[in-house]
Amino acid sequence: MKVLVPVKRVIDYNVKVRVKADGSGVDLANVKMSMNPFDEISVEQAIRLKEAGQVDEVVVVSIGVKQSQETLRTALAMGADRAILVVAADDVHNDIEPLAVAKILKAIVDEEQPGLVLCGKQAIDNDMNATGQMLAALMGWSQATFASDLEIVGDKAKVTREVDGGLQTIEVSLPTVVTVDLRLNEPRYASLPNIMKAKKKPLDEKTPADYGVDVANRLEIVKTAEPEARKAGIMVESVDELVSKLKEAGAV
């Protein structure tokens, strides 16, 4: 079985984002970009399935600016076999919506015929939490979101999901789309020799036109603003003072 892992290049989770003064968006010029943390978890899971002999090939795909190549190379260095880069934007500020991403992924799935697609549960830039579910819908496949445990048994996947009430376990028919949550695994770091080797692994470059997908956005961003800042609070010296402040404020 082949596994397809979509990976997104996003602002590094340690970077404090700055909203542009004119309200046109967030400043992404010259900030550190990394692989979406959830996607590191899905790459790791795919590689573990391969190491366990349940998967023969791990294909990673990224859709975005040309520099998403670096993200793909990271995935290849972790152990993925092959990469597809779909260059869909020439400005990093021009993000592609989940619906368009899902349509491109569908075309790639039709071509590659994977038995499993492992997506991140959400990208930490836009927090849409949508792409995997949309791909499953377009394929007419099952979906298992927010996975904290995944087991392939025959032609089914048994998935434990992190939900509001606790954990839910379901069984879905393959082929399927699974979106991964934080506690599925701890992703490995790529070793230096593997980073060198990754440079020689195949990376195909495509465009949305190759797949006949229109990437025009459905949502227009009217403005981007800074959230209201909290006003500064005070430091208390003791538990007694804390209790009296809370009583004054009517909080207890």
Add this chain to the structure above:
Amino acid sequence: MAVLLLAEVTDGELAFDATAKAVTAAKQLGDVTALCCGASAAAAGEACAKIDGVAKVLVAEDPALGHRLAEPTAALIVSLAGDYEHIVAPATTDAKNVLPRVAALLDVMVISDASGVVDGDTFERPVYAGNAIQTVRSKDAKKVVSFRTSTFDAAGTGGSAAVETISAAENPALSEWIEDKVAESDRPELTSAGVVVSGGRGVGSEEDFALIEKLADKLGAAVGASRAAVDSGYAPNDWQVGQTGKVVAPGLYVAVGISGAIQHLAGMKDSKIIVAINKDEEAPIFQVADFGLVADLFTAVPELVEKL
């Protein structure tokens, strides 16, 4: 203009708070029809009919709808979609599982976690862990939107909407429910509690998390946790507060042994009063705290329990 609202129904029961908050957001868009579905959903439908602002309730009962599996639930919503311009839900894990699937089947974008309604096409939503608020205008004919419950007040009761029973759509039969692991608790639910006490990595162990629970019980609070505390096994996953966990905005939020990473702040910084207890005076959590106490939690928390 008509709105279809997917009510939050768990094991036949209406999750009133989440649903009523979404109703507050939805009624700004038009007449609200609430859909209650499940293996049993009639009681939930009755409860839903009483929410102010609900004009009509649809009840669909079918074993296939029992555990809110995405495929049959999305199929049902899509079968009803023709009559509505907006399809909305509270942004729970159930809705986040189902709505993007509905949107893709309708060939429209989804708007996740909207925190404000500007007009029928335009919504506000937090991005980048709440560090920016984006206003987006949809060009789609149908709008599929989940609402962040922490930013809307719950609608009241007193309504008496008509309830209509409908049948489920054909089940694509792609998935099967196996089990739920739900911890029973007498404490209030995290996302609707008036007070939340959260513990972080500083608490140090699962045993010592009892300290946090004791303080919570003293305050009649729900218990939350940082990701580090959940990852370390001190607390269950459904207690995680933050960008990728639950978003809460209680009247009082007490953060104990939590450093205040932006991913954690994203889930609690709209709380009315924030208290932070941390032994490191440089901890970023103090920058958002109304009342900060630099102290060892192992002495401060028991003392607080005693003096409250």
